[in-house]
Amino acid sequence: MNYYEHHIGDYAEATAHLSLIEHGIYSQLIRKYYAKERPIAADPEVVQRLVGARTKKERKAVNTILKEFFTLEEDGWHNARCDKEIKLYQEGNGEREQKAAHEKDRMSRHREERARLFAKLRALDITPKWDTPVTQLREMLKDAGNAPAAITDAEQEHTCNAPATRTDTEQEHTCNAPATANHTPDTNTQSPDTIITNTSTKVAVLVKQEQEQPETGTAQQARIGLLCQQLRNIGIDATPQMPTWETLLPHYSDKQIITCATEAARHSRQGQRIHLNYLIPKLEDAVITKTCSTVNQRQPRAENFDKLNYGTSGKL
Structure with a gap:
């Protein structure tokens, strides 16, 4: 004893x-x-x-x-x-041994389930904290599974026909050429404009959720995982663990973040990766510029026009 x-x-x-x-x-x-x-x-x-x-x-x-x-x-x-x-x-030894065996089996199944949930979430670019409870991991996987991950035929057609940075000939070649090993490789198969179009459907649910009700921790992690995937496709270094998300998510919508990242990628050198922190001042400048331009749009006074130059020409 x-x-x-x-x-x-x-x-x-x-x-x-x-x-x-x-x-x-x-x-x-x-x-x-x-x-x-x-x-x-x-x-x-x-x-x-x-x-x-x-x-x-x-x-x-x-x-x-x-x-x-x-x-x-x-x-x-x-x-x-x-x-x-x-x-x-x-x-009571027999009963204690039976309880110990049941507890050992329960813990084994618990660890196996945690491992499966972590593996599935990492496959979706979502990395939870190591001490996240199993119930929360299940909710995170459920929320990530409900987000639309595929592009419909109508969206694909819109993407192929929308004007992009490539020429019409290159666009037609990319959308209509047969998938054989004999055609010339296209090194720019997805432009930043196409990224925005492809992302619009995926972030629609998250943007709507953000507008209607405050995000829970699970929904926010799913939103971060989806944004990370899209930003890395554009050329932005982004991971769910970055503290930058605490600054971005409360003040900017998904569309603003993707648009700003696309604009930054257009002006960067080819092959250059951009850190997520680089987007914060860009987003702040974009908001300030938009606000100032709205305030400064005033109609000119009538007395400021030169009657000799404008009064007889019909331009007034």
Whole structure:
């Protein structure tokens, strides 16, 4: 037995008359009894050495405790209370072993499910924290699975026919050429404008959710994962763990972020990767410029026009 119940009231009532030495000896004998789950040895000298009794007073105290609290039988000194507790403990071994086996199996299934959920979320470019509960992982995977991931035929047709940075000949070649190994490779199969068109459907659900109600932690992580995937396609270095999202998401919509990233990618050198932090001042400048341009759009006063130049020409 690794533990036993020590009832303070019962012990105090039974041992109130003992000296300090006798208290120590009795306590040690009980612990030895429970640890071995068998009676104390019958030989008094063995018992004296077992509890470390060295002096004559200590050896006498051992004999006193044995005679008062123990009963000598063929297999050694028995204690009625210890025998009762040991019997109850041994009878419950089977139940404890069964509970331990069930708990081990439950934990094994729990770890396997966590591993599967983490693998599926990482495949969707979503990396949860290591201590995320299983219930939250299930919700994250459910939310990510509900977001539209495919482009419809109408959207594909719109993408192919919309004006882009490539020439009409290149666009027609990309959309209509047969998928064989003989045609010339197109090194610019997806322009920034096409990225915006392809992204519009995927971010529509998240933008609508952002407008209607505050985002939960699960919905926000799903939104970040989807944005990271689109930004990396454009050429922006973005991961879900970046603290930059705490600045971007509350103040800018998905469309603003994708549009700003596309504009930054157009002006960057070919093959250059852009960090997500680079978009923050660009977005701030875009918002300020839009606000100022709206305020400054005023109609000119009539008296400011030159009658000689404008009055007879019909331009006024």
